[in-house]
Amino acid sequence: MGIDLFEAAWDGFVSGVHGLKNIVIIVMPLMVAIELAKDKGIMERITAKFDALAGFLKISQKAVLPLVVGVGIGFSYGSGVIIQSAREGELTLKDRYAINIFLSICHSIFEDTLLLVVMGASLSWLLASRLILAVAATLLYGRLFVRLEKEPHSSTTTL
Template sequence: MINIIREAAFGSINSVYSIAIIIIPIMIALQILKDFKVLDKITQPFNFLAKIFKTSNESVLPLLVGLIFGLSYGAGVIIQTAKEGNLTKRDLTLITVFLVACHAVFEDTLIFVAVGANGFILLGTRIIAAFILTYVLSKRIPMGDLSELNQVDSN
């Protein structure tokens, strides 16, 4: 029993460490890029997503990070952006819905291509499903008023 507890504890610590050595440098790099306004230039071409889903432009960065790096690593950016008060609960809900359907597009696609799947069909289906699902939901969730902008609880 002690061996199981010890292995579980060390396994958990190892997992947290593995995620931390990736997330911490990403968060530092993103903060530096944000301070020098580079992120604005990177995310600007994707602001059409915010218009389509009727979310704030601040929702584009966490969406892109989750799309590219996946949910585990994207969660750090999503949480940080929410704590900064830049996202409404509606924004967070729509980001989450999109990323549930379509995240880590490079990694997942390459893994499935390696075992014989058609990458174009897989990637296309995931992106189309994510767009449709998020778009339909964006029409069903009320926009709310602008006073909700900073409604996300930072605790």
């Protein structure tokens, strides 16, 4: 019995180390790539290409940068950008909710996705599901928000 438990513990240790070994191979280059991207301001430059996103997601132009940063690099990094922009009075409450809804569902898309792909998950399913659901939830919020805003004024809201 005691020996069995020791063996089980050892097996657990080995599978843990084995999993970590695969993760190291992915994480190290990724982290360097992210730092290089931050340094070169790549996120800011990419943001210009995503201008159309503001219209599509019904968010203001200023909300695109925290969104792109959060999706690419991570939630806390994106939040930092939100807090800074909000302090400068550039983001409305509606914008902040919209960004948070999107980022809650979809952030750190490179790191999170790759860590789980290493575990054997399907890359396309992971990427597609999170992006599609984040867009859908943000659009739904935009819809609901518009309806909530209009309701007191007009009774002719259509579904």
